[in-house]
Amino acid sequence: MDYLPIFLDIRGKRVVIDGGGTVAARRAERALAAGARVEVYDDRLSDEFHPLEKDKNLTHVRRPVTEGDLAGATIAYGASEDPERDARLHAAAKTHGVLSNVADVAEYCDFITPSVVDRAPLVVAISSGGAAPVIARILRARIESLLPPAYGRLAEFVGRFRDQVSETIRKTVDRRRFWETAIEGPVGDLFLAGSAKAAERQLKAELEAIASGDPGERLGEVYLVGAGPGDPDLLTFRALRLMQRADVVVYDRLVGDDILALMRRDAERIYVGKLPRQHTMEQEDISQLLVDLALKGKRVLRLKGGDPFIFGRGGEEIEKLAAHDIPFQVVPGVTAAAGCASYSGIPLTHRDHAQSCVFVTAHGKDGVLGLDWDMLVRPQQTVAVYMGLSNLGHLAREIVEKGLSPETPVAIVDNGTRENQKVIVGTISSIEEKAREAGIRGPAVIIIGSVVQLHDKLEWFSKREESHYSHFRMSLRPQDSL
Ligand code: SAH
Numbered sequence: 001m002d003y004l005p006i007f008l009d010i011r012g013k014r015v016v017i018d019g020g021g022t023v024a025a026r027r028a029e030r031a032l033a034a035g036a037r038v039e040v041y042d043d044r045l046s047d048e049f050h051p052l053e054k055d056k057n058l059t060h061v062r063r064p065v066t067e068g069d070l071a072g073a074t075i076a077y078g079a080s081e082d083p084e085r086d087a088r089l090h091a092a093a094k095t096h097g098v099l100s101n102v103a104d105v106a107e108y109c110d111f112i113t114p115s116v117v118d119r120a121p122l123v124v125a126i127s128s129g130g131a132a133p134v135i136a137r138i139l140r141a142r143i144e145s146l147l148p149p150a151y152g153r154l155a156e157f158v159g160r161f162r163d164q165v166s167e168t169i170r171k172t173v174d175r176r177r178f179w180e181t182a183i184e185g186p187v188g189d190l191f192l193a194g195s196a197k198a199a200e201r202q203l204k205a206e207l208e209a210i211a212s213g214d215p216g217e218r219l220g221e222v223y224l225v226g227a228g229p230g231d232p233d234l235l236t237f238r239a240l241r242l243m244q245r246a247d248v249v250v251y252d253r254l255v256g257d258d259i260l261a262l263m264r265r266d267a268e269r270i271y272v273g274k275l276p277r278q279h280t281m282e283q284e285d286i287s288q289l290l291v292d293l294a295l296k297g298k299r300v301l302r303l304k305g306g307d308p309f310i311f312g313r314g315g316e317e318i319e320k321l322a323a324h325d326i327p328f329q330v331v332p333g334v335t336a337a338a339g340c341a342s343y344s345g346i347p348l349t350h351r352d353h354a355q356s357c358v359f360v361t362a363h364g365k366d367g368v369l370g371l372d373w374d375m376l377v378r379p380q381q382t383v384a385v386y387m388g389l390s391n392l393g394h395l396a397r398e399i400v401e402k403g404l405s406p407e408t409p410v411a412i413v414d415n416g417t418r419e420n421q422k423v424i425v426g427t428i429s430s431i432e433e434k435a436r437e438a439g440i441r442g443p444a445v446i447i448i449g450s451v452v453q454l455h456d457k458l459e460w461f462s463k464r465e466e467s468h469y470s471h472f473r474m475s476l477r478p479q480d481s482l
Contacts, residue, residue, distance in 0.1 A: 002129045003112060011035035014072060016098075018065040018089045019079035020045040023103045025052070027077045030116070032057055041065040042080070067092040075111075078102030106130060115140035119152030121159060150192050157191055158183065161203060168211050180245060182206060220247075220294035222321055224314050226307040226333015227251075230418035231343075232259050234334045242331065246301035248293055250286070254305025254443060256418070263301075283313055287320040294326045305443075307335040311361050311386050335359070337384035340416030340445040344423045345458030353450045354382040362388035362395050362446075369395065373402040382449035389442045393432045399448070400428055409452035414440040423462070425455055 015031040017024050020042030031038045032055050039059045040049070052058050061069075064085055070076060070092045078089040078100065090108040093100035102108035114125035115136040124143055128136045158179065169175045182188065182203055191199035223242045228234035235243075243249070243263050251260065253273035260269065270289070272281040281289075293300045308314030308330060321328045337359055341348045348357040360376065362369050362385050369391060376383055376399060388395055389412070400406050406429035414422040426434045428448070 003127060005114075005125065005127070007123065007125070008034075008075075010074060012037060013074040014039065016065060016069055016073045016076040017041065017079055018077065018085055019081065020049065020060075021079065021081065022046060022048055023081070024077070024079035025049050027079055027113070028052055028058065030113075033118075036074075039069070041069065065089055065092065067095060070096040070098050072096075073098045076100040078105070078108060117143045117147060119147055119149065119155070122147075122152045122155040148192065150194075154183070154188065154191050157196065157199065165207065168207050178206070178210070184241075184245075219326065220296060220298040220300060222290050222294050222300045222302060222318070222326060222328040223331060224302045224308045224318055224328060225304070225331040226312075226335075227255050227259050227303050227305055228334040229306055229336045229339035229416050230254075230256055230259075231339070232256075232262060234339060234417060235259065235262070236331060236333065238331050239333065242301055243303075245299060247298045249301045249303055250289060250293075251303040252305065255303050259303075267301075283316060287317050290317060291320055291324050291326060294321070295324070304333070305336070306339070307333045310335045310359065334417075336386060336416060336443065336445050337447070340413035341384070341447065343417045343421060343461045344411060344413045344447075344455055345460055346411055346413075346447055346451055346455050347458070348382050348384065348447075348451065350451050350454065353380070353454075355380050357382040357384065359384050359386065361386045362391045369398065373398065377402050377404045382447065382451050385446040385448065388446045389435070389440070389444045392435055392446065395446075396428050396432055404428060404448075408448060409450055411447045411452045411455055412440065412444050413447065414438075414442060414444040416443075416445060417461075421461060423455065423459070425452060 010031065011034070013036055015036040015038045017027055017031075017038060017040045020040055024040060024042070025046060025048035028038050028040055028049070029052060032052060035057070037057050037059070039061055041061045041064055043062055045053075045060055049058075049060075064080065065076075065088070067088075073096070076089060076093045076098050078086045079102075080086065080089075081103070086102045086105055086108060090100055090102055093110075099110040100108060101111055101113060109130075112127060112130050114127040115133070116126075117124040117140055124140075124147070126136045126139050126143070165175060165178065169178055187199050187203045187206070190202055223246060225239045225242055226236075227239065240262060246264065246267055248268040248270060249260070249263050250270045250272055252271070263269070272286050272289070290300055290302055302308075302314075302317060304312045304314060306312060309332070314330065318328050318330065337348065340346075349355060356378075358375065358381065360371055360383060362371065385395065392412075396410075406427060408428045410426055410428055410431045412424045412431065412435055414424070422438065422440055424431070424434050424438050424440065431446075
């Protein structure tokens with residue numbers, strides 16, 4: 001991190017602005033909104049100052065800044081767009097130990113001004129460290145569209161009860177959990193739906209319940225969450241929210257570091273990864289671990305690659321939870337076949353090629369695949385094979401024996417949706433050799449069927465660095481995604 005983010009209490013303090021143009025007006029507006037006494041130095045002020053002129057905290061001084069003006073100021077902005085004045089302002093600020101920011105002159109900036117989403121008292125400030133202000137602004141627009149205006153009022157509401165809650169709930173951890181449950185539960189729902197009074201009643205009732213009884217031994221919860229195939233952008237909003245809420249994450253090999261980085265920072269991490277044929281922890285033990293953690297009152301995030309209910313044994317894990325009456329929820333994720341198909345430009349169904357698609361796993365002991373071959377060789381169908389790389393040769397030979405043409409197109413998508421994604425295209429008869437040559441190691445999905453022919457035309461991910469594509473990205477509408 002190149003800069004230290006802080007929120008400054010500037011109420012009643014002096015802010016000096018040298019310049020009277022557009023940039024100066026923006027700086028003045030924000031400083032006034034935060035309650036500062038703002039002095040603007042310039043012969044004249046642009047029209048953009050009109051709405052601010054009535055503010056009694058704004059003073060217009062009809063000349064450029066001189067050194068003495070900086071004495072006793074808290075911060076100073078250079079906004080004159082005149083290099084000589086900028087240099088003078090910076091030097092004067094240094095003399096008086098005042099932090100300064102000069103628009104567009106990095107070496108004269110002790111601090112930078114973030115893009116701001118204002119839902120006072122809730123404020124989101126975004127910075128790209130000066131490297132790419134446009135990205136910060138785009139992000140700001142997206143956050144604007146995500147945060148309902150009532151969020152600010154909700155923060156105010158929560159603020160009103162802070163002391164009362166602190167008196168009733170002494171432990172910080174318990175307090176945080178209380179607020180999270182309240183805000184994301186009925187209290188928050190009622191408030192955002194416009195029933196502030198009902199929200200207040202609910203909050204008080206919850207507090208009383210805590211004050212009167214002993215809610216210490218509360219049961220934990222388990223969230224079985226699909227993390228998608230790799231690209232963190234493919235997480236669902238709910239996955240992200242629960243990742244921010246959980247006390248402990250239990251994850252396996254397919255979940256990458258860039259996804260784990262989105263967990264709440266102080267969450268405990270337990271790795272139960274499995275390498276093929278090397279079981280770090282038996283399935284039974286994992287299920288037991290989830291039960292034990294939940295019985296200790298933890299909110300447990302069981303994070304799995306792709307979708308938890310597709311070749312993820314998620315069902316087995318929650319059966320045990322259900323047997324122990326432990327509350328759980330399941331959050332779907334983008335399954336590997338879907339992610340690989342999209343990121344390799346191979347539609348799994350297509351009117352001209354395939355009217356159905358089957359997902360199978362070719363993971364079998366000693367090459368015994370145990371697949372329903374008659375189903376796999378049906379025409380007009382796409383077959384997506386999970387865990388098939390180590391049995392590829394066997395699979396290819398057997399499927400031809402069972403009647404599929406050796407010329408059927410096949411793609412292997414290795415490390416799909418990740419930066420190092422590789423797509424290898426061939427036919428059933430050539431694919432084993434090609435995979436060996438390419439030296440891929442998985443995880444990989446094998447896609448079999450004539451839809452693979454579309455890859456040449458529709459692949460886009462490998463071209464993402466090309467200029468027309470970056471243009472396309474920048475022009476995404478703010479509400480499209482975050
Ligand atoms: N529940 C997961 C699948 C787990 S089985 C899901 O829904 O995706 C593990 C198999 O998933 C791997 O052997 C591989 O076939 C596939 N897989 C997982 N992530 C992948 C990725 N990023 N690229 C290609 N295949 C992947």
